[in-house]
Amino acid sequence: MRIFEVHKKSGVSDSHIAIKFKGRVYTYGEVDALIDKYASYFQSIGVKKGDRVALSFPNCPEYIFSFMGASKAGAIVVPLNMMLTLEEIGYIIMESGTSVLVVHPAIAQKVDKSQLARLNLKNVVIMDENTVNEILKMKSPAPVDIESGEVCAFLYTSGTTGKPKGAMLTHDNFVSDVKMLYDVSRVIDLGPNDNFLTVLPLFHSFSWTVNVLLGLYLGSTITLKETFMPKDTLETLIQEDITVFCGVPSMFAVLMRMAEKGQFKALRLAISGGAPLAAEVQRGFEEKFNFPLVEGYGLSEAAPVALLNPLDPKALRKPGSIGFPLPGVEAKIVDENDNELPVGEIGELVLKGPNVMVGYHNMPEETAKTLRNGWLHTGDLAKKDEDGYFYIVDRLKDMIITGGFNVYPREIEEVLLTHPAVLEAAVVGVGDPLKGEEIKAFIVLKEGAEADRRELQSFLKDKIASYKIPKYFEFVKELPKTPTGKVNKKLLKQM
Known part of the structure; x- marks a missing residue:
């Protein structure tokens, strides 16, 4: 399966709501048609298999359609962190070999056109109303032979040298992570009746995989917000019958202070990632709202989720723990010589699984160092307890x-x-x-x-x-x- 096919797995009707954004609703049938139209548009401007297409957007449906459409056209997608400066973006564009840059009009207004001209881009697409109208007129795209094991995206992650590293993720990497999350979610029957609130930026792998790809794979509804605004997020959680909310720890700390007991009538699962979750925040949140706040662990190089606490409200979740490896992922703690350490001892967390990247773009030495002896070396110090729960202790690097x-x-x-x-x-x-x-x-x-x-x-x-x-x-x-x-x-x- 390729990522542009995940929405077809659930078998929901074409009329089922897939995406909500600013009062606009997109059904699963519309999403399927729009992915084709965006793919056809990219082909019409010369995008060929293997070309790099960079995306710079706030959260919006066009980002999803552009990512999926470019992928279906055979391109390798390069998501850009909107918070980077043009100098930082320029490095990524040049290093990745990006030929097409697609930007939201709000971002295009702030871009220095003279600097942009020095980036050797073949095409800069402003995803404004005129471009969208042009895309809507497109017919079916020409078929492109894309194997699931081919590279789908470069996810750039900061490096200790100060220069970002492009983690090369295949379609299989992303889809495997989604399938493993799906297997874990069956214990609470996530599916078409669920509504995922998405405030985390879509360029972030946590948001892209868990909110978008998993949401579509389940046949759920994805309620998109441009960003996290505490009051608006609280109102949306209450008024839109949100059932699943993924966030970073600071969001849950804010919501815990703002919300009243009993306000989240539909919400039944919250997932925290991106940073360590303070034990007191987890305990306080669960005690106040009476549903699980589940901490997990991941990194861009693993597409990104690798470990997760149990989703079953009756299962034991240990505050401070990142839980167990997903089914299909192997994890262990090793010393500096890559020897596995016994329970309770602190060492580096290493991972193996179908979600692990194939390497860093144009960085063979970094790839060999990180993917050593068949294991992804995370650079994080961790330990495992006698029940098999893992805990992040510190970082080998100074991240x-x-x-x-x-x-x-x-x-x-x-x-x-x-x-x-x-x-x-x-x-x-x-x-x-x-x-x-x-x-x-x-x-x-x-x-x-x-x-x-x-x-x-x-x-x-x-x-x-x-x-x-x-x-x-x-x-x-x-x-x-x-x-x-x-x-x-x-x-x-x-x-």
Whole structure:
């Protein structure tokens, strides 16, 4: 099965509602027809099998149709994080070999056309009303021979070198993850009567796989929102008979404070991912609303879900745990020599399964290091208890997860070091009850130089995405070092 076929599996009628967005309703029959029309449109502008098509959209149905349509035309889709700067997007476009960029009109208005012209794109499509009307006139696309094992998308994830890595995911990777989630969901009979509220950005693999692909595979309804707005989300959860809500921990913390007991009459499942879920948030949420808040674990390289707590309300869910591997996924804890560790010992979490990527685009050394001995090395430190539940303990690398987004300190440090007043910079994550972590920068200024928090934040504004800009700055005379001369970030986190 290819991803543009997942909506056909459920067998629901063509008149069943697939997507709701701003008062507009799309049935399963319309979705099927629109995927064909978008595929035909991409073919009409010269997209051929293997071409890269990048998408930059807020949440909207056109993103789904563009992704599915481009895939059906044989393209490899490159979802773009809307929060990246044009410089960061430019790197991804060039590295991926993207030839067609499809953008929402709201984003197109903010784009510097002269910079865009330097990206060697064959075509830039503004998905405005005129383009949509043109697409609606399209006929059936020419058939393209696409094997399920072929690459479907490049999902770019931040790298420790400061440059994003393009995880190459096949149709099989995505569909396998969906099928495994479907098998797990059978215990609570998710299906056509369910309504998934989607506020997480669709460019995020968690949202794309769990909300869109799984939702369509089940024959459910997907209620789309452009973004997470606490009051609007609360009202939608109550008024739209939402039954499934996927979010990051900070969203559940906010909703727990805002909502009253008994307000979520239809909601029966909440899934948290993207960052560690605080045990007190999970306990408080479940006690207040009397339905499960289930934590899982995933990463882009695994399409993304790999482990999940039981969905059955009667089953044991251990606060702080990421649960069990999905059926079909293998997980174990290993030491630095890749030897499996016994119960309770901390080591690196490694994974194996049909959802694991085929590698990183144009990065054979990174691929060999990450897909070592047939296992995906996650870079996360974890442990397993005597009941088989897994727990994330820390990260091998210094990655910060803030509000569900992965941030690598070195990328920020390298930009800070280009400021004329900065001699040394070290970035760490500090605990935050809403976002999981906030970003803090320790700065050593050059002798006689001056700079403050506002100046450095302003300096970073056009160079990195807003969510990567440190909230806190501490100016110090020197950074603590290890005997080998490396910055001791463990000590920094304690300062």
